[in-house]
Amino acid sequence: MIQTLDRELQASQKRYDDLEDAVLEIENEKAIWVKQTDQLSRQLNDEAAKRRQFEQELHGAEVELAGHRNTSLLAEREMAKAEGEIKARDAEIALLRSRENKTVVEHVHVLESAKKMTDIQLREQVAENVRLNDVLKQNEKHRNRLISDLEDLTRQFNMLKASKSREARSARASLSPEEKDVNMVLEDERKARKIAEARVASLEKDLQDQRRQLSTASLSSPSRNLTNLEVKLAKRTEEVTKLQSAYDALQVQNQQIESELADLRRSSIRSASSENHNRSDLLRGLQQSHDALGRDMSDQLRKLEAQPLTPSRRHNTSFSNGNTMSPDVHSAKRIRSLENEIAGLRQQVDDEREEKELLWSQLKQVEGNGDSKSPFPYEQAVYSHFRLKAKTLRSHLDHWLAMGDLNAKGSAAMVTSTSGQQIAEDMQALKLLLSKLDPETSPLRVP
The missing domain is CATH 1.20.5 (Single alpha-helices involved in coiled-coils or other helix-helix interfaces)
Structure with missing residues (x-):
């Protein structure tokens, strides 16, 4: 178990x-x-x-x-x-290449409308400048009055300060040493307070200056182009003034030449020979040529004074149609038109100077060839007289051909009654020039 x-x-x-x-x-x-x-x-x-x-x-x-x-x-x-x-x-280049040998009449109308618009703006700017000048004068008067008041107040303040300082000195002389110590402490505190207040005022002034600089910097950039254009316009006006002074100098020289021609003509009239008779006719022709040249120069100067340098009084169709453009574009077009007019004036002055020099050289040749065979040829005198007439005629013909092309096209730009009257006047001027170019009616015709 x-x-x-x-x-x-x-x-x-x-x-x-x-x-x-x-x-x-x-x-x-x-x-x-x-x-x-x-x-x-x-x-x-x-x-x-x-x-x-x-x-x-x-x-x-x-x-x-x-x-x-x-x-x-x-x-x-x-x-x-x-x-x-x-x-x-590419399409524009192809179009311009196809038109390089043609007269574009539309450009003339565009430039005319731009010139009208610029003239109106110039007139408005002149009125604005006059108004600003009046305001500036009033401000100057007010500033002078305030300066005189400030001077009076400064004198009163100085007198009051001097009296107060005398009273303070007399009071300090009667003070005890403890009161003088307390007074010194109060003076130190007052000076420190003034320094602090001056510091605060300077800081506030610096802040205002910074704000003003920022505001002017933000506002000056849009008007910089307009200011540059106004400077250019002033330069062009100054050039026109210089050209007018040169024209006045040429008139003085022409008067001297006219007096010398008159003396030579009187001396040539006294002589009885046939050679002197031909010379007197030639001098008379030169005198007539000189008079015609002077009239042409005076007419050109009157046209210049009437049109380009003053505001136009004609109605501006572009404003009535609602077409507005920027001031910079108007100023630029105004400057371009002034440049073209200045170039034309320079060319005219150069041509007149050449004409005067040619007449002067021919006059000297006539004076020096008293015993020579014959004076300068008749054809040369005719060319000297009508060279500027031919240039003027060529410019008129170009203008009329352009107007004819415009009428033939049937464009929307219809010729006004003023332009029709101008064409009629130009036709009369053309007939007059053609009559002057006729050798039968020339003042230098062969006797």
Whole structure:
């Protein structure tokens, strides 16, 4: 019985040992699985972090791709726009090349309308300048009055300050030492307060100056182009004034030549020979040529004083139609028209100077050839007299041909009654010039 129990106990102990071994193996496997689970969780976290990083990189790449697509679309649009502009420029170049030998009459009307508009704006600006000058004078008077009042107040303040200082000195002389110490402390505090107030006032003034500079900097940039154009306009006006002074000098020289011609004519009339008679006729012709030249120069100067340098009184059709342009464009067109007028005046002065020099040289030749065979040829005198007439005639003919082309096209730009009257006057001037160019009616005809 005891043996049986021992065997059962041993068997139970063996089963218990086997169970403990199995439990140990299970716990080892559990520890291994826990380690694997921790490792897998760490790998999962790493993979999730990598996934988030890759997703962020993918999102950034998508955003960058969208930006590149937008940039490419903008570039394609700009390329298409540039191609359209290139085609338009090519068409414009082709049109200009086709018109390079033709007279474009529309440009004349555009320039005339721009000149009218600029003249109106110039007149308005002159009125505004007059008004501002009056306001400035009133402000000057007010400033002078305020300055005199300030001087009176300053004198009164100085007198009051001197009396107060005398009273303070007499009061300080009667004070005790303790009261003097207290007075010194009060004076120091008063000085410190004045210094602080002056510092605050200077800081406020600096702040106001900075604000004023910012406001003027923001307002000065739009008006800088207009100021430059006004400076250019003043320069062009000064050049016109210089040309007019040169014209006056030429008139003085022409008067001297006229007096010398009169002396030579009187001396030639006294002689009785045929050669002197021909010379007197030639001098008389030169005198008539000189008078005609002077009248032409006076007419040109009167036209210049009447039209380009004063505001135009004609009605501006562009304003009535509602066409408005910027002040910078008006000023630029005004300056271009003044430059053209100045160039024309310079050319006229040069031509008149050449004509005067030619007449002077011929006059000297006549004076020096008193004992020679014959004076200068008749054809040369005719050319000298009518050279400027031919230039004027050529310009008039160009204008009339252009107006004829405009009427032939039948465009919308109809010729007004004023322009018709101008054409009639120009036709009369043309007939007069043609009659002067006729050798039969020439003042230098052969006697």
